[in-house]
Amino acid sequence: MKNWLDKTILAPVKRRSFMKWSTAVSGAAMASSALPLKAIASATADNNVIASDTKTTWSACMVNCGSRCALQVHTKDGVITSVESDNRGDDKEFGQHQIRACLRGRSIKGRVYNPDRLKYPMKRVGKRGEGRFERISWDEAMDLMADKLKYTISEYGNDSIFFTYGSGTQGYRTDGQHAFKRLVNMIGGYLGYHGNYSWGQIQYALPFTYGTKKPSAFGSYTSEIKNAKLLVMFGYNPAETRMSGGGEIYEYTQALRESGVRTIIIDPRYTDTMLGKEDEWLSIRPGTDAALVEAMAYVMITENLVNQEFLDTYCQGFDEKTMPAGAPANGHYKAHILGQGADKTAKTPEWAAKITGIPAKKIIQLAREIGTTKPAYIVQGTGIQRQANGEQTTRAICMLPILTGNIGLPGTHTGDMPANFGYPVPTLPSGSNPVKVQIPFFLWTDAITRAHEMTDKTDGLKGGTKLENPIKFIISYAGNALINQHSQINKTKEIIADESLAEFIVVVDNHMTPSARYADLLLPDVTTIENTEVSSDGYASGSMGAVVPLVPAIKPLYECRSAYEMCTMLAQRFGIEEKYTEGRTHEQWVEHLYAGARAKDARLPTLEQLRVQGPFQILAPETGRIALEDFRKDPIKHALGTPSGKIEIYSTKLADIANEWTLREGDVITPLPQYVTTWESHLDPKTREFPLQLVGFHTKGRVHSTYHNVPVLREAVMDGVWINPIDAAARDIKNGDAVRIFNDRGETRVLAKVTPRIMPGVMALGEGAWYKPGKNGVDMGGAINSITSQRPTPLSKGNPQHTNLVEIAKA
Numbered sequence: 001m002k003n004w005l006d007k008t009i010l011a012p013v014k015r016r017s018f019m020k021w022s023t024a025v026s027g028a029a030m031a032s033s034a035l036p037l038k039a040i041a042s043a044t045a046d047n048n049v050i051a052s053d054t055k056t057t058w059s060a061c062m063v064n065c066g067s068r069c070a071l072q073v074h075t076k077d078g079v080i081t082s083v084e085s086d087n088r089g090d091d092k093e094f095g096q097h098q099i100r101a102c103l104r105g106r107s108i109k110g111r112v113y114n115p116d117r118l119k120y121p122m123k124r125v126g127k128r129g130e131g132r133f134e135r136i137s138w139d140e141a142m143d144l145m146a147d148k149l150k151y152t153i154s155e156y157g158n159d160s161i162f163f164t165y166g167s168g169t170q171g172y173r174t175d176g177q178h179a180f181k182r183l184v185n186m187i188g189g190y191l192g193y194h195g196n197y198s199w200g201q202i203q204y205a206l207p208f209t210y211g212t213k214k215p216s217a218f219g220s221y222t223s224e225i226k227n228a229k230l231l232v233m234f235g236y237n238p239a240e241t242r243m244s245g246g247g248e249i250y251e252y253t254q255a256l257r258e259s260g261v262r263t264i265i266i267d268p269r270y271t272d273t274m275l276g277k278e279d280e281w282l283s284i285r286p287g288t289d290a291a292l293v294e295a296m297a298y299v300m301i302t303e304n305l306v307n308q309e310f311l312d313t314y315c316q317g318f319d320e321k322t323m324p325a326g327a328p329a330n331g332h333y334k335a336h337i338l339g340q341g342a343d344k345t346a347k348t349p350e351w352a353a354k355i356t357g358i359p360a361k362k363i364i365q366l367a368r369e370i371g372t373t374k375p376a377y378i379v380q381g382t383g384i385q386r387q388a389n390g391e392q393t394t395r396a397i398c399m400l401p402i403l404t405g406n407i408g409l410p411g412t413h414t415g416d417m418p419a420n421f422g423y424p425v426p427t428l429p430s431g432s433n434p435v436k437v438q439i440p441f442f443l444w445t446d447a448i449t450r451a452h453e454m455t456d457k458t459d460g461l462k463g464g465t466k467l468e469n470p471i472k473f474i475i476s477y478a479g480n481a482l483i484n485q486h487s488q489i490n491k492t493k494e495i496i497a498d499e500s501l502a503e504f505i506v507v508v509d510n511h512m513t514p515s516a517r518y519a520d521l522l523l524p525d526v527t528t529i530e531n532t533e534v535s536s537d538g539y540a541s542g543s544m545g546a547v548v549p550l551v552p553a554i555k556p557l558y559e560c561r562s563a564y565e566m567c568t569m570l571a572q573r574f575g576i577e578e579k580y581t582e583g584r585t586h587e588q589w590v591e592h593l594y595a596g597a598r599a600k601d602a603r604l605p606t607l608e609q610l611r612v613q614g615p616f617q618i619l620a621p622e623t624g625r626i627a628l629e630d631f632r633k634d635p636i637k638h639a640l641g642t643p644s645g646k647i648e649i650y651s652t653k654l655a656d657i658a659n660e661w662t663l664r665e666g667d668v669i670t671p672l673p674q675y676v677t678t679w680e681s682h683l684d685p686k687t688r689e690f691p692l693q694l695v696g697f698h699t700k701g702r703v704h705s706t707y708h709n710v711p712v713l714r715e716a717v718m719d720g721v722w723i724n725p726i727d728a729a730a731r732d733i734k735n736g737d738a739v740r741i742f743n744d745r746g747e748t749r750v751l752a753k754v755t756p757r758i759m760p761g762v763m764a765l766g767e768g769a770w771y772k773p774g775k776n777g778v779d780m781g782g783a784i785n786s787i788t789s790q791r792p793t794p795l796s797k798g799n800p801q802h803t804n805l806v807e808i809a810k811a
């Protein structure tokens with residue numbers, strides 16, 4: 001017994017001795033580390049009673065990587081022995097191909113049996129953030145939470161309750177966020193947010209260009225690439241960010257194989273998506289893509305390569321002819337590009353070369369190629385918009401397909417991120433939120449400290465013009481944004497450590513994360529491997545959707561409970577248990593909702609069949625795969641949701657916003673998509689002190705901060721800051737050296753990865769490493785948010801987390 005326990009459960013622990021681990025997570029885990037063996041033994045002994053020798057169950061990796069890979073969990077006597085990917089069929093037929101998991105999903109056992117695992121409800125005992133907790137019972141925990149909620153509602157109001165962003169269990173349909181929001185809606189609601197850390201700037205900005213009508217993602221599927229003659233990708237990196245065998249990278253590589261399309265990738269980093277498969281890599285200075293686009297527009301206009309008929313018929317504001325009434329003279333795009341606009345600057349290739357770092361000759365060549373090759377599929381990732389001028393860049397990139405008329409036809413796209421088909425799996429109804437006002441997702445720390453100043457016209461509130469109350473009660477469910485994933489950790493820490501501001505913080509997680517340390521109440525959730533669900537395919541599954549079953553492979557470890565169970569216990573304390581549950585257990589909700597789905601779609605197997613067969617796959621309909629196809633065919637009948645019904649190169653709504661809003665000094669909003677020099681760009685005077693630009697990226701070593709604490713992944717993917725040999729030599733930094741990266745907001749320690757795969761003057765660091773406070777606010781964990789800024793972008797008030805000036809030195 002002890003032998004296999006050692007192997008199966010304690011293996012991960014060996015890498016970090018118990019002693020080290022308990023000092024690392026301090027008193028919180030100390031309380032539990034005193035009895036880990038006993039606890040594990042009792043949890044597993046319990047499992048032994050119900051388990052019958054060996055079995056295999058379907059589950060899924062539910063983190064936020066955009067995919068939802070199927071997993072097969074093998075257990076023996078109620079303990080996971082190994083985890084396999086989807087390996088059904090011969091994997092030949094598209095649409096029935098395996099939804100293969102990446103290195104992370106396959107190592108999920110390391111997250112289930114992890115020494116950081118939260119075992120019992122715990123209550124804070126030391127100062128907030130110190131990480132000292134004591135074990136309490138579920139009854140005590142639920143009484144405490146219900147009392148604090150009641151107090152908050154009566155003292156301040158429901159609009160002072162806030163859920164931080166949390167995407168750790170994206171795939172849940174009947175549990176997780178849905179369970180919590182259903183409950184809080186029933187007791188009067190909470191302060192919501194609009195947008196998200198992923199593509200807040202795209203989502204906010206592109207409707208000004210393309211309108212808000214469906215399809216709301218103005219994209220073509222990547223499968224359309226097979227019909228294109230040219231593929232141009234701005235910071236789109238599916239090989240690292242869409243790694244699932246059932247997602248974008250699979251579809252993308254299939255399309256490349258079928259067409260051999262010429263591929264140009266624009267990114268400061270030489271990414272894994274390239275690795276010899278690209279025809280051309282253009283390394284660009286971060287935040288300057290809009291300047292590149294403008295110079296290409298200059299070449300296209302002066303060399304007659306624009307599609308004038310398309311611009312006249314489908315667009316507003318390319319030239320004088322299609323400008324709206326009341327717009328300023330020479331306010332159109334052509335004038336702006338040719339130097340006849342307000343800034344009197346011609347956007348020549350020489351002008352852009354200085355800004356972007358791409359030679360003028362190359363810009364001319366690229367413009368001619370894009371101007372003459374049809375169809376061209378032009379696409380962006382979301383890293384380009386996680387920049388201080390993100391809204392401008394995302395709209396600017398769309399100008400390339402617009403200028404060349406590469407829209408609405410086979411082999412084209414709109415310049416947005418690609419579209420994906422999602423099979424609509426039903427969700428637990430969460431009701432509607434009685435609190436209507438919403439803050440931008442990125443400004444929650446501001447809503448704690450300066451709520452009374454925030455309005456629709458200064459801070460992007462929606463659904464109301466001002467905030468009545470500051471945030472007083474925070475629920476962080478499956479999120480690490482309370483510390484790790486939000487910008488400027490040193491500032492966030494100071495705000496949330498102050499108990500007079502946010503008075504109560506609840507964290508619901510599987511692990512003792514950097515955010516969990518700031519909880520007043522810690523609630524241990526089951527992992528997805530311990531839970532039941534019928535999930536969907538995720539939001540990056542290409543043109544194939546799926547219905548994915550999760551069957552509990554093991555019984556909940558320790559005292560972990562699901563969010564639905566927690567909310568049922570809370571509902572009892574508000575006297576609304578019957579209303580909340582409608583008489584159903586969690587499993588009964590899964591069955592009930594699935595039965596409803598089957599009644600509507602006869603293709604679905606029975607729940608029993610689904611749970612045995614694994615994911616049920618469905619291809620997107622043949623029509624609707626090309627963005628704006630109907631608009632291209634008939635721009636009157638299928639007018640867009642913009643004020644003019646056309647593609648608005650010149651946006652009248654943005655012209656109004658630019659007039660009406662109060663902006664911070666240096667912020668600019670313009671009706672045309674144009675390059676704007678921002679704070680902490682390569683031209684900022686701050687470069688004298690902090691000369692290097694630092695961008696983050698989403699690393700294959702984890703999904704944000706999830707999976708960071710799985711040792712095998714830390715070995716597989718080195719967490720180093722990418723630095724060009726020229727910049728490294730100037731600082732006597734060698735590959736593998738320990739370095740400190742710093743600016744006026746903080747400092748983080750990490751290893752150096754010296755590589756020509758990053759352009760000179762720029763560094764890149766994978767986001768999501770766990771913040772590990774050392775002395776004087778220095779982070780020893782390589783967490784990029786020690787460096788990033790809370791200053792929001794001008795329009796969406798979103799996260800410019802890739803805009804950072806820094807210096808680096810040997811540690």
Ligand SMILES: Nc1nc2c(c(=O)[nH]1)N[C@H]1C(S)=C(S)[C@@H](COP(=O)(O)OP(=O)(O)OC[C@H]3O[C@@H](n4cnc5c(=O)[nH]c(N)nc54)[C@H](O)[C@@H]3O)O[C@H]1N2
Nearest residue numbers: 065198235241266286287381382383697698699700703704
């Ligand atoms: N392995 C893994 N996959 C993930 C995630 C993860 O954490 N890990 N997270 C998932 C989530 S939630 C999201 S939102 C997506 C994010 O997916 P993306 O936003 O596409 O990912 P990023 O890595 O931030 O940025 C993509 C690329 O943009 C480049 N870039 C940065 N700034 C600029 C710029 O100014 N111009 C240009 N041209 N390129 C620039 C970066 O070098 C990077 O290679 O990934 C998803 N997939």
Ligand SMILES: Nc1nc2c(c(=O)[nH]1)N[C@H]1C(S)=C(S)[C@@H](COP(=O)(O)OP(=O)(O)OC[C@H]3O[C@@H](n4cnc5c(=O)[nH]c(N)nc54)[C@H](O)[C@@H]3O)O[C@H]1N2
Nearest residue numbers: 167168197198478479480481485508509525704705706801
């Ligand atoms: N500097 C910088 N910061 C960034 C980004 C960047 O590019 N650069 N990217 C941003 C983006 S695009 C995103 S989407 C956000 C992501 O930010 P988050 O949504 O905070 O994502 P994670 O860091 O993965 O945190 C998920 C949490 O859920 C927990 N979890 C996992 N499974 C379960 C479960 O079953 N139950 C419960 N209760 N908890 C669970 C994990 O332990 C983890 O603590 O980060 C943003 N932050």
Ligand code: SF4
Nearest residue numbers: 061065069102105244
């Ligand atoms: S991290 Fe994403 S690609 Fe990897 S197994 Fe999980 S869902 Fe699949």
Ligand SMILES: [Mo]
Nearest residue numbers: 064197198199
């Ligand atoms: Mo994201």
